[in-house]
Amino acid sequence: MEEKASMDAEVTRTARKQLFGFFEGGLAVNVLSATARLGIADHLAERPHNEVELSDALGAADPEIVVRFLRVAESMGLVRRSPDSGRFEETPMLTLLRREDGSCRNTVLAFTAPSYSRPAEMAHLAVLSGRSTTKQALGKDLWEHYADNLEEATWFAGAMHELTNTVADCVLAGYSFAGRDTVVDVGGSHGVFLSRILLSHSEAKGILFDRPEVVEQARRPLDDLGLTSRVRFIGGNFLREVPDGGDLYVLKSVLCDWDDENCTRILSCCHDAMGTDTPLVIVDWLRPDQSDVTLDSIDFLQAVLVNGRVRTLSQYETLLHAADLRLNRVLRTATGSDMPATVMEVFRR
Numbered sequence: 001m002e003e004k005a006s007m008d009a010e011v012t013r014t015a016r017k018q019l020f021g022f023f024e025g026g027l028a029v030n031v032l033s034a035t036a037r038l039g040i041a042d043h044l045a046e047r048p049h050n051e052v053e054l055s056d057a058l059g060a061a062d063p064e065i066v067v068r069f070l071r072v073a074e075s076m077g078l079v080r081r082s083p084d085s086g087r088f089e090e091t092p093m094l095t096l097l098r099r100e101d102g103s104c105r106n107t108v109l110a111f112t113a114p115s116y117s118r119p120a121e122m123a124h125l126a127v128l129s130g131r132s133t134t135k136q137a138l139g140k141d142l143w144e145h146y147a148d149n150l151e152e153a154t155w156f157a158g159a160m161h162e163l164t165n166t167v168a169d170c171v172l173a174g175y176s177f178a179g180r181d182t183v184v185d186v187g188g189s190h191g192v193f194l195s196r197i198l199l200s201h202s203e204a205k206g207i208l209f210d211r212p213e214v215v216e217q218a219r220r221p222l223d224d225l226g227l228t229s230r231v232r233f234i235g236g237n238f239l240r241e242v243p244d245g246g247d248l249y250v251l252k253s254v255l256c257d258w259d260d261e262n263c264t265r266i267l268s269c270c271h272d273a274m275g276t277d278t279p280l281v282i283v284d285w286l287r288p289d290q291s292d293v294t295l296d297s298i299d300f301l302q303a304v305l306v307n308g309r310v311r312t313l314s315q316y317e318t319l320l321h322a323a324d325l326r327l328n329r330v331l332r333t334a335t336g337s338d339m340p341a342t343v344m345e346v347f348r349r
């Protein structure tokens with residue numbers, strides 16, 4: 001009896017430790033966000049700093065709070081203290097937060113911004129209602145919030161740039177866009193994915209289709225790449241219509257942001273624009289039938305934020321059938337990658 005009570009007590013202690021560990025995880029997210037916002041990585045990239053030097057560089061009021069903050073960052077592996085000088089130095093993880101191409105800084109900022117964190121704080125209401133909590137938390141839907149909050153919108157666009165480049169590497173290695181004169185990127189944001197296709201296929205031209213204000217923001221980065229002469233910029237609403245005349249259509253990371261009803265509308269608009277032998281290439285997450293902690297977490301977050309979801313293959317097939325489309329083949333192009341992406345090639349029925 002005493003032995004069982006002792007075992008039960010140990011199980012409870014372990015469970016309590018695990019439970020309270022989640023609080024540390026929540027703080028770690030906030031420290032990660034603060035590290036990115038403060039530009040710690042850029043300061044320490046120049047040279048190691050002590051707390052007074054870093055306080056001066058940041059314009060902070062009190063070096064003591066800075067060093068208290070840095071101790072937490074050190075425990076997370078974001079910074080380290082030199083055993084010789086005692087100054088704080090960058091770590092490989094911190095270098096990913098520099099303000100430069102190829103970093104993860106925008107991704108960290110976007111995914112810890114109020115547009116994500118505030119709806120997530122109301123996750124219990126999403127569970128009860130089955131609907132996104134974004135309007136309750138922000139007073140408007142996510143895309144309206146970005147339209148009114150330029151800084152967060154810039155972070156989100158930067159995050160999509162960072163993630164899209166990773167996904168594009170995998171997709172272009174596994175799927176050929178050769179022989180397609182005009183590629184229409186539906187909901188193509190700032191044109192990162194379309195630019196990668198065009199840079200890999202010099203004979204191709206593109207149509208970038210998204211909301212008018214988003215398309216306008218894409219002109220400069222595509223001009224910097226020397227691609228504007230090969231791209232038509234068209235603003236519109238893919239819930240109503242999609243430009244015709246394409247030899248290949250792309251939906252990258254679009255359907256995961258919408259519920260089934262709106263996905264059917266988007267796919268139906270693509271169907272109406274496509275020719276009989278024109279492929280629609282869907283690039284998105286594909287949730288396996290068994291549990292996957294990463295995709296399950298993304299799936300729930302999509303529900304909380306935008307009424308979206310990470311779908312299984314059978315769920316995609318149901319959507320396609322409703323839009324009079326058929327699935328031709330599935331390519332899991334990112335096997336072994338830390339950024340999984342699946343290509344689904346679709347044609348009209």
